[in-house]
Amino acid sequence: MGRPPCCDKEGVKKGPWTPEEDILLVSYIQEHGPGNWKAIPSKTGLLRCSKSCRLRWTNYLRPGIKRGNFTNQEENMIIHLQALLGNRWAAIASYLPQRTDNDIKNYWNTYLKKRLSKKLEEEKEGFSSISSSSSQKKVVMPRGQWERRLQTDINMAKKALTHALSPQQNNNNNNNNNNNNIESLSTSSSSSNSNSNSCSSNNNNISSYASNADNIARLLKGWMNNNNNNNNNNNNKGIIGIKGSEKFDESLLYGNDEECLESCSNNNNSLSSEFSQSQEESKPEIGEVLMPFHLLEKWLLDETIM
């Protein structure tokens, strides 16, 4: 028995969304909140399938999305996380709450991946030229060894973070952080918790909102303010634009080691769960020497990209 299509092929509009369609969708979500996507086409009169509506909302219309150029910091985070998590864009996006998984995926596929490949090529060329010249100071490994080291280092990175985020290091702050999650990530809140502080710098960049989403954002502005008061009751539904229950804390990646570990242990287990899956592939062994996070960061940044 084949899987039925998510929507009728006939009578369903495809292609770019018009501003009118956007307004219809946003108006409905303003009133009813996101969710129940199946009902949206019939309720709104949109000739779109439910999937298309959901995608349009999550990738483009929902408030809190930052558009435009990626900052160096964001870029580095993506590189870090991609190295550690692979192409799990939704998981990566959960640590860049103003970016959508689609956005990150596109950026990776169209820019970062090529840049990394180029860098790799340069390193290989550098090796071949350097190896022919004994006067160079830099010690370069043979090709196979370099690749093996790369794989080893990635595994070490996984293990180090798995260790850092292991359940025994978690304390009882999870609930508090969960409650603060949505608030700290909202565009207008001025919460005093550490998570909101870590996000505040990003919030300054929301002005880069682009194109007709500006208009939609204005429509939503008042609604957002109303909803901010209700967020605690909405748990993790992501109404103001943070999907799922996953959490963001830049100190995970940019703080010093102690801050990082502290932060990791205070977080909910979103990252832990990510790495627990990786852990299955390469479980750390007892007594193994673990690499400090700043060394991983240095390696990833110094030797992969720049």
Next chain:
DNA sequence: AAGTGCGACAACCGCGATTAC
């Protein structure tokens, strides 16, 4: 000015996971 190539990004498709009944 027209044609071509390429980058950026919105949107679609198919599959697996989850939820509802």
Next chain:
DNA sequence: TGTAATCGCGGTTGTCGCACT
């Protein structure tokens, strides 16, 4: 408990705009 409906994710495609020839 089984099945269908729905949702979410990742890979891929299509389209647009810009730069270059």
